[in-house]
Amino acid sequence: MTFADSPVLENARVRLEPLGQHHRDALAEAVAVDDLWRTWVTTVPAPHDMQEEIDRRLARQAAGEIAAWAIVDPASGSAVGMTTYLNLDTPNRRLEIGSTWLGRDAQRTGINPAAKLLLLARAFDDLGCHAVEFRTHWHNHQSRAAIARLGAKQDGVLRSHVVWKDGTLRDTVVFSIIAPEWPAARAALMARLDANA
Template sequence: MSRWIEPVTLEGEHVRLVPLKPSHEAGLAGAVCDGELWKLWYTFVPQPHKMRAYIDTALYMRDRLGAHPFAVIDVKSGAIVGSTRYFAVDEANRRLEIGHTWYARRMQRTALNTEAKLLLLTHAFEKLDAIAVEFRTHFMNHASRTAIERLGAKQDGILRSHQVSRDGVLRDTVVFSIIQSEWPAVRANLNHRLDR
């Protein structure tokens, strides 16, 4: 049976996004230790010893819900430095979300992140013919909100008391999107940022 999002490797000058596999566990466990990312209260990043369960959940979402999880590889070093995912896939309406994204601290706010988003968005809009791509983040995750806005995404709204976090705190979720007609300007912006 054909799926809207088939397994694909996306590669640029700085980053390679490869379909996530169980064999990526050790690399991801090492990457998450750079910055102890699991300690951030406003986002979910797995602890190193829970990486296999994280991968299993991502692969379940792939097999049952049409998602496509990636391991993020730094082209320069060949090291696995994080993970990202197409998910919340709505094939009938040609919409998807990019999320479950985290990078080792040393890779945050680098060309690798910018290029990863450019590759994901290019594939979504130009190969999958997506109508819209969403991004969601915790209201208190100001760094993520700023990064999403820098992409050129527009804020659609805030879902108040949207989710219950691991520690029982209610999460307000900020929803952003890029729609098909905005893609040329977003692409130009991302290419300009990479050229700098």
Template sequence: MAATPLAPLPLQPVTLQGDLVALVPLATGHHDALCDAAHDGELWRLWYTSVPAPEAMAAEIARRLALQEAGAMLPFTVIDRRSGRVVGQTTYMNIDLAGPRLEIGSTWYARAAHRSGLNTEAKLLLLGYAFEALDCLAVELRTHFMNHQSRRAIERLGARLDGVLRNHQRAKDGTLRDSCVYSIISSEWPTVRSHLTWQLEKPR
């Protein structure tokens, strides 16, 4: 009788670190620092984002950690290495280890981290680990159709638009969200890696 293949093991928490940013496993002890980061810019007030408000931060941390326990998410706290301050969150989510493939999402940053190179390096670290350590076939990135800033940022990474999931989700204000689905596939990763590295190294 042929042996039954073993199910893939869930992802284990890992720290990813570059020159500008450290991505550390999310912990309940990050609550106050994440609240401070969310206050910078009050981005939760934008109707088309899912940035947690400070009063909802404890529930959001619990949600992400519960999904980690279930093997469906690997959440990170984002730390600016220059200041040592917590500046946001990001995750591996919608994890399919049979592929393997996953999505980078549920990402937000304090306003001070915008246009700083921090997101570029964070994506370089996340994509590098996904393709080089986890051997992913593809990595997805999704955003609200109306979030044009996020769409431009994803496109600058080198991701390609696969399509739009219409009426994909209900937004926090009750409206229906169309989700733009982008991806980078494994054969594209070397070019994307070179592009992101150049973005980080070019004079600003």
């Protein structure tokens, strides 16, 4: 088992499958709703770029750089988003959960926290991580709030960190959950999912 593996992970709310080209059409449909791919504060592939984005992620996974999943709604059996483990740091037992997006119809359905529960459990319980990071755009208030609801704490802001797709400079907000915090974060996530069952 390595940090770059992407086994099937599932619970009652979501199934994470190893990303593949067979997810392409459903993912292209998901980003087309309300032109999600045009969102300024995050990077979501355009429908016509989905094949290329899947190929890019799979090439990075083959190189041992990331672990890539399709987020599948078990009710419909359709892929509704993507997520990855990034910045894999096996010697220091750290990784980042990121490059995540969900189609509009899957947002606020419990799919995201259910997926994060699976990813965090794999990171801490199976891979023995000391810390799991989350990073987002300073102006992505929806993402920042969602990360905080997971139990992550804000570590800081990397100012002028990345040249963004429109040429502006992105300030990156860094959050993390560390291993001693995981039991409480897990309990809170499970209670949240139970309350919305």
